[in-house]
Amino acid sequence: MEWQTEIMAAQQRVAGHIVETPTLQSRAFGQDIALKLEQMQHTGSFKTRGAFNTLLALDVPEAGVVAASGGNHGAAVAYAAQKLGHRARIFVPEIAGPSKIELIKRTGAELTVVPGEYANALELAEREASESGAMQIHAYDAPLTVSGQGTAMLEWEQQGLDADTVLIAVGGGGLIAGALAWLGDRRKVVAVEPMTSCALHSALDASAPVDVPVSGVAANALGARRIGQICFDLATSLDVQSVLVSDGAIIEAQAALWQAHRQLVEPARATALAALMSGAYVPAPGERVAVLVCGGNVAPDPTFG
Numbered sequence: 200m201e202w203q204t205e206i207m208a209a210q211q212r213v214a215g216h217i218v219e220t221p222t223l224q225s226r227a228f229g230q231d232i233a234l235k236l237e238q239m240q241h242t243g244s245f246k247t248r249g250a251f252n253t254l255l256a257l258d259v260p261e262a263g264v265v266a267a268s269g270g271n272h273g274a275a276v277a278y279a280a281q282k283l284g285h286r287a288r289i290f291v292p293e294i295a296g297p298s299k300i301e302l303i304k305r306t307g308a309e310l311t312v313v314p315g316e317y318a319n320a321l322e323l324a325e326r327e328a329s330e331s332g333a334m335q336i337h338a339y340d341a342p343l344t345v346s347g348q349g350t351a352m353l354e355w356e357q358q359g360l361d362a363d364t365v366l367i368a369v370g371g372g373g374l375i376a377g378a379l380a381w382l383g384d385r386r387k388v389v390a391v392e393p394m395t396s397c398a399l400h401s402a403l404d405a406s407a408p409v410d411v412p413v414s415g416v417a418a419n420a421l422g423a424r425r426i427g428q429i430c431f432d433l434a435t436s437l438d439v440q441s442v443l444v445s446d447g448a449i450i451e452a453q454a455a456l457w458q459a460h461r462q463l464v465e466p467a468r469a470t471a472l473a474a475l476m477s478g479a480y481v482p483a484p485g486e487r488v489a490v491l492v493c494g495g496n497v498a499p500d501p502t503f504g
Contacts (some may be wrong), residue, residue, distance in 0.1 A: 200342060200350070202345075202346065202380035202381065203380070203381060203383075203489075205342065205346040205349075205380075206349035206350060206353055206377070206380060206381050207353070208346070209252045209256075209343075209347050209349065209350050210247070210270055210350045210353055210354070211308055212251070212252055212256060213248055213251045213252050213255065213350060215245055215250045215348065216247075216255075216279070216282065216493065217240060217241060217248055217251060217350075218239060218240050218241055219354060219358075220236050220237050220239045220240055220351075221235075221236050222234060222235050222236065222353070222358050222359075222360075223235075223236060223460065224458065225459065227455070227459035227460065227473060228455060228459070228472065229427065229475075230474055230475070230482070230488065231487075232472075232475065232488055232489065232490055233335060233358075233361065233487075233488070233489035233490070234362060234364050234490050234491075234492055235351065235355050235358075235400060235491050235492065236462065236490070236492050237351055237468075237490070237491060237493040238462070238463075238464050238465075238468055238492055238493065238494050241275075241278055242274040242275050242277075242278045242302060242372060242489045243254070243271065243274070243302070243494060244274070244275065244468075244493055244494035245269040245348055245351050245374055245375075245432075245493045245494070246271045246272045246274070246275035246276075246338075246494075247278060248347040248348055248350050248351060249272075249275070249336075249344035249345070249346075249347030249348045249373060249377075250266075250272070250275040250276045250278070250336065250344075251279045251283075251347065251349070252281040252343050252344070252346060252347030253336050253341070253343040253344060253347065253351075254276075254279050254280065254283050254285065254328040254336075255283070255431075256309075257343070257378040257404065257502050258287050259283075259334055259344075260332055260333060260334055262286065262287070262331045262332040262333040262334075263280065263285045263286030263287055263288065263308050263333050263334070263400050264276060264280055264285055264286070264287050264290075264333055264335070264336055265287075265288045265289075265290070265324050265327050265328045265331070265333040265334070265335045265336070266287070266289050266290070266306050266324060266335065266337075266338065267290045267291070267317065267320040267321035267322075267323070267324035267325075267338065268289060268290070268291050268295070268317070268320065269287075269292065269294075269295055269299075269317050269418075269419050269420050269421075269422050269423075270291055270295035270296060270299030270300070270302075270303075270336050270419055270420065271299065271301070271420060271494055272336075272338035272339075273285045273289035273290070273303050273310075274289075274294065274299060274303050274306070275306075275428075275492045276289065276301045276336050277289050277303050277306035277307075277310075278306050278307065280306075281306045281308070281334075281363070286309075287306070287308040287309065287329060287412060288308065288309040288310075288311070288324075288333065289303050289308050289309070289310050289311070289318055290311045290313055290320040290321070290323050290324040290327070290332075291303065291310070291311075291313065291319055292312075292314075292315055292316045292319055292356040292419070292422075293312055293314055293315070294316060294318045294418060294419045294422070295312070295314065295419050296419050299419070300312060300433075300444060303335075304492070305456070311323065311404040316413050316418070316422055316424065317320075317338075317371075317413075317422050317423060317424065318424045318425075319402050322477075325387055326496065335422075335429070337428045338368045338371055338373060338423075338429065339370070339371030339372050339373030339374075339376070339423070339429075340372070340373070340406075340427030340428055340429055340430070341369065341429075342429070344373050345373055345376045345377050345379070345380060345429050345430075346374045346377065346380065348374045348376070348377030348378075349376075349377030349378065349380050350377070350382040351374070351377065351379060351493075352365075352382060352491075353377040353379070353381050354490075355491075356381075360489060361487060362386065362487045362488060362489035363386060363387060363486050363487045363488070364386065364387040364388070364389060364482065364486055364487070364488050364489065365378065365382075365386055365387070365388050365389070365391060365488075365489045365490075365491060366388075366389045366391055366471040366472070366474055366475065366480060366488065366489070366490045366491070367388060367389070367391065367471055367491045367493075368391050368392070368421060368468065368470035368471045368491075368493065369390045369391065369398070369399045369421065369426075369430070369441075369468055370392075370396070370398070370418075370420055370421035370422060370423045371398070371423035371426065371427050371429035371430070372399060372423070372426050372427040372429070372430025372431070372434075373390065373427065373430070374491070374493060375390055375399075375430060375431050375434070375439075376429050376430040376434075377426065378491070379430075379433040379434065379437055379439065380433060384437055385435070387440070388437070388439055388442045389439070389442060389473040389474065389480055390434065390439050390440065390442070390477070391441075391442055391443075391444060391470050391471045391473070392421065392439040392441065392442075392443055392444070392470070393415045393416070393417045393418075393421060393443070393444060393446065393449060393470060393481070394415070394443045394444065394445055394446075395412070395413070395414045395415035395418070395442055395446065396411070396413045396414065396415055396417060396418050396421045396422050396423075397411060397441075398411050398423050398424065398425055399426045399430065399431070399434060399441055400441045400443055401426075402425075402426045403431075403435070403439075406435075406486065407431075408425050408426050408427075408428060408431050409425065410425050411425070415446050416450060417446075417449055417465070417466045417467035417469070417470055419465075419470070420465055420466075420467030420469045420494060421470065423472045423473050435454050440480075442474050442479040442480050442489065443479065444470060444473040444474050444477055444479050445477070446466075447480070448468045448473040448474075448476065448477035449467075449469055449470050449473045450466060450469075451473065451476060452469040452470070452472040452473035452476050452477075453465075453466050453469035455469075455472070455476065455503070456469055456472065456492070458459055462490055462492065464494060465494045467494060468492055468493045468494035469492070471490045471491060471492070472490050472492070475488065475490065
């Protein structure tokens, strides 16, 4: 697949349906860092890009669309379906959290909250799609999803990104796959995962996607049990560096984004910044670093101050 061609086509396809999210240059975290604020996208995450790209590229059946999600993908598919006039049925695990569940409900989509984790929701979504004839939109391991997410990195470069290295949080791998697909080897991409939900890190160690246990503060967004094949193939072909961070480091980075810039993000979306703040990733002298901040669906926490 010619990924760059697909991502440029995706950008043209979704234009007018998504927000061009802002960027920020910050010195608040001990070094000069470029940030892209994808939590300011429709429904609070980059996922809207992949949802619109998929729905606009394919003929949607009368039965509509089905999606399984930790929360953000479901909200994005529900929102895009509502805007384009399609029926949507969304399956999320109970750990999705109240803010994401309420967001999906507000779109008018049919919502099923499933006991367990993302994998359990995916099983029911696949069954529903098979029985109803609805089109399933995968959260991360589908070419149209990946090329849609890749428009975030294309857009950032068009906005003048000046960085040698980009740090990106990883769950199932759709966002980092899109970034890798667009960038190739032109910039270094570092994958950042929680220690307790590390599907890509485990796959790289095993030289193949493997099932991993999922837990921790970021599990409702970075809780994929197995990394997507598209992400794994791109990450191995480009020799991506993978680092892990603790829950404590993630919470600290989440609070720091609020305190420094009044950016309220999910724990999962502070994970990439946590790698810098905790020392899990240490840039070389003079290395220009960027962090993709990618989701804001979290209830305000008064302890941030």
